Amino acid sequence: MLMDEITVCARNFTVFALDTPGFGYSDALPGEALTVTDLAGATVQAMRALALPPCPVYGTHTGAAIAIELGVGCPDQITGLVMEGLPAFTGAEIEELFGNYFAPMVPDPLGGHLVNTWMRFRDQFTWFPWPSRDVRRLNALDRPSPADIDLWVTMFYRSCKNYRPAYRAACRYGEAALRAAAALRVPAVYMATAEDMLFPHLDRLPPLRPAQRIERLETGQGKIAAILGFVREFAGRALAPPHTQAWPGMEKKRGFVDGPDGQIFVRRYGKAANPPIILLHDAPGTGLALEDAAIALAATHDVIVPDHPGCGLTDALEGDAILDAAGRNVLAVADGFGIETFSIAAAGCGTAVAAYVACAASPRVNRFMLADVMAPDEEQAQKIAPALERSSTGAHWVQAWLMLRDSQIYKPWFDGSIAAQRRMQGNFDAGWLHDQTVALMEGRASYHLLPRAAAICPVAGMFGAIGVPVFSLPGDGLSTDLAMEIRHDIDA
DSSP states (O other): OOHHHHHHHHTTSOOOOOOOTTSTTSOOOSSSOOOHHHHHHHHHHHHHHTTOOSEEEEEETHHHHHHHHHHHHOGGGEEEEEEESOOOOOHHHHHHHHSSOOOOOOOOTTSHHHHHHHHHHHHHHHBSSTTOOOGGGBOSOOOOOHHHHHHHHHHHHHHTTTHHHHHHHHHTOHHHHHHHHHHOOSOEEEEEETTSTTGGGGGGOOOOOTTEEEEEESSSTTHHHHHHHHHHHTOOOOOOOOOOSOOOOOSEEEEEEEETTEEEEEEEESOTTSOEEEEEOOSSSOGGGGHHHHHHHTTTSEEEEEOOTTSTTSOOOOSTTHHHHHHHHHHHHHHHTTOOSEEEEEETHHHHHHHHHHHHHGGGEEEEEEESOOOOOHHHHHHSSOOOOOOTTOHHHHHHHHHHHHTTTBSSTTOOSGGGBOSSOOOOOHHHHHHHHHHHHTTTTTTTHHHHHHTTOOHHHHTTTOOSOEEEESSSSOOHHHHHHHHHHHHO
């Protein structure tokens, strides 16, 4: 949400943008009754884990509430605060505005929640609070673009299972925000633009200390430059925190590894001390589709599941060399975890990536296990990954949902013939399909690059000359049952 602010500040600072617990990619804190103090406590733990020196902190709305709690509770960690739109609703406002604001999202097996959520965020731009539909509650905003709505819908989907306790705490901060402002001792700027619904809350602040002030901006124009100027006032000392690629042994972990062509998003299951196996997912889709198989393998193996380039959260790459780059990513992930040799299990488009690993570094691979090896098919390459253009109606979300749902029925997903029907039971759980759709849409603009290249790759021929065992797995994907067979074969 803060990409403009991050981009500008990153030209002058090393910027750490932390997702609030329960939002984005941060795990939620336990419990349904959280406070802003709880959120601030988790944030300062993260700052200390990163070995950050005392530094300036910028926060907006919920982030502003967390920032002021950091300043009050951990002043030695903060050189100054820039708080945009600190929420300070009165008790009456809280009851009026937020009584039915935190509606849960329940995935619909037929995908109806996708339309409902799109309309919710369209309304959120139109009224505050969004459920009101009252002319007196109209926002002074132009009708949003599909890109604006899509940004908020995407952020909501990342957080919809966990966001309510943390967001409820921020919205109900109220009098506690004013008490925190009265107690704050560190330098601070309280700011808001005139079109911000929280602009009037600046007038509710108590008397400020000499190193603290209020900045009222008439418009959003120039806001980013103003924020940068405020942050510069509080600049701390330079310090490069230690960084390591290796993750401690855990049952399940996710994060990024730096590769030769950008960052690679990786899911890891099991314990690092176990024999390593890398799973390569089919596409369209992401490594999340292999989670059940990965969990089944994790009882005996260190299971590593990278997203391919342009898929999910892995950086995209252009051009005909994408399969070669995807193979380099696999090796970069192994190197990042200090793994010299490993096994590979791959399905569908993932078998094309495995073929490039075989050509580049086959001695490092103990064995290749391949399911649903693709034969070159120009027609399939043209149809396998259609453009997911943003629509003013949110139809691109339904399009992605249907593509993934149909992939559980047909192979390839777009072929609705009897001959293309899968012989294995698909997964039609609404929550599972929703998670797959959100993961795919993370790379909406680039998800098509790898499957189109894989669809014309001569996979079988590329494996012909290597001296490493290659096993053909039955079925048309890496399922939980197949994972158990893989465990048996490896152990044998």
